[in-house]
Amino acid sequence: MQTKQPKDEYKQSTKRLIWILVILVILIVGFVGYQLYFANPHEGKKLTSGDLNPKTTIVEKGNQEKPVETKKLEDTKISLVDYTVYDFDDIPFAFVIAKLHLQASQPTNISLSHFTTSEGIVLSNTSDYVKQLEEHSYFLGRQNVWFSLVNNDLSYDANIFIPLKGKGASSIRVTSDLDGVSEMVFDLSTVKGEKKMLTYEAQDVITDGKSYEMVVSKAFDITGEMLYTTVNGEEEPYYLPSTTKVYEFEIQAVSLFGDEVVIESAQYVPNGINEVFDAMASDVHSLKDSNILNKSIKEKDQGYLFFYAFNPDEAPITYNGILKLKLKGQDTPVEVTVNLN
DSSP states (O other): OOOOOOHHHHHHHHHHHHHHHHHHHHHHHHHHHHHHHTSSTTSOOBOSSSOSSOOOSOOSOOSOOOOOOOOOGGGOEEEEEEEEEEOOTTSSSOEEEEEEEEEOSSOEEEEGGGEEETTSOBTTOOHHHHHHHHHTTOOGGGGTBOSEEEESSSEEEEEEEEEOSSSOOSEEEEEESSTTOOOEEEEOSSOOOOGGGGSEETTOEEEOSSSEEEEEEEEEEOTTSOEEEEETTEEEEEOOOTTEEEEEEEEEEEESSSOOBOEEEEEEEETTOSOOEEOOOTTEEESSOOBOTTOOBSSEEEEEEEEEEEOOTTSOOOEEEEEEEEETTOSSOEEEEEEEO
16 A cells, blocks of 8 residues: 655655756756857858957067968868948948858968959959058958968968949859858848948057058157157257147057068148148157157067147147058058047
8 A cells, every 4th residue: 555755755855856857947948058159159140230350459479480372271161150241332332341260270371362252253352442442541450351361370260351343232152162161142131331340540450461460559648758869870859849749659560470561651630620740750759769660660569650739828739630651562541540639
C-alpha cells in the first residue's frame, strides 16, 4: 500500500522542481541569445548611423614591415560584416562603405583589383570618385577606409569603398575572383550615411588608407611664450607685436610602412571671415615645442604647427574654422574642423 508524503515534504519537493525548471529556462535562453548574437558575428547587416570602425588612437608603431603580395589566396577567408550607404545631395553618385572581416594563415597584402561591382567598377580603380568627395571636404579616412587589404595581423576588419556610377539603384553586388569569397549584395534603398561621418574634427584619426595616420589636437593658446627662429644654425628670439595671439596645434603622425609623410603647408581658414592664416615658417618654434612643418617622417613623430593672429583687446579671437593640411603627394588638402578660442 502507498502512503502519502507529509505536507511539508511535498511543498519542498515542489519548490525544488520549480527552481530546477527556472534554471533550465535561463540556461536555454542564454544559450540561444549567445548563438544569435555571437555565434555568427560576420553575417552581413546594415547600419543606420554611427561609425563603422571608430578609432581614438593612431597605431603604436610606425614603419612596419609591409607584407609581400599574398599568393596563397585560398587560405584567406573574407566575409561581409556590415555596411553603410551614403547618398549626398552635393555628390553625383551614391556609395557604400563596407566592413570586411579577413582570416588568414599569414600576413596579407591583397589588392582590391580582385573585387568588381555589378556596374563594372574595379575597387582598386576608384581615385576619381575619391577626388570628387575630397573636393567637397568629405574624407573616407574618417571611416578608416582601406584601399588595399594590407595587415600583419592574421585576423582583422577592414573598411572598403564601393562607389556607384550614379544614383537611384536599389542594390549593388560585389563579386571577387578569390576562392572562399561569396558574392556580396548591398541594399541601397533605406540606409543612409551622414555627412558628419566623413568630416574630420580635432582628435580624429586622419589617414589616406594606405600609408599614414595622423592626429591633430585642438588649438592651444600659447600667447606670451617666447618664440625662436634658427638663423645660420643659431637660435634667435622671434618677436611679434604685443597685440598678437599665438596658437599651436599638436600633430602626431605615423608612417605605416616607411613611406615619407611631410606636411608641406598649413592654413587656418575661419568661417565667415575673409581672412586666411598661414602656418609660421618651419624654423619657428618655442622653447619646448618643435615645429613639424616640412619635417620628413618615416616612422612615428610628433611636433607642432604655429599660427598667429592680430588681436586687439576689444576684439578677442573666437574663430570657428578649418585647418587645412597640404601633405606631400596629395592633391587635396586634408581639412580638420577646429576652433581658436
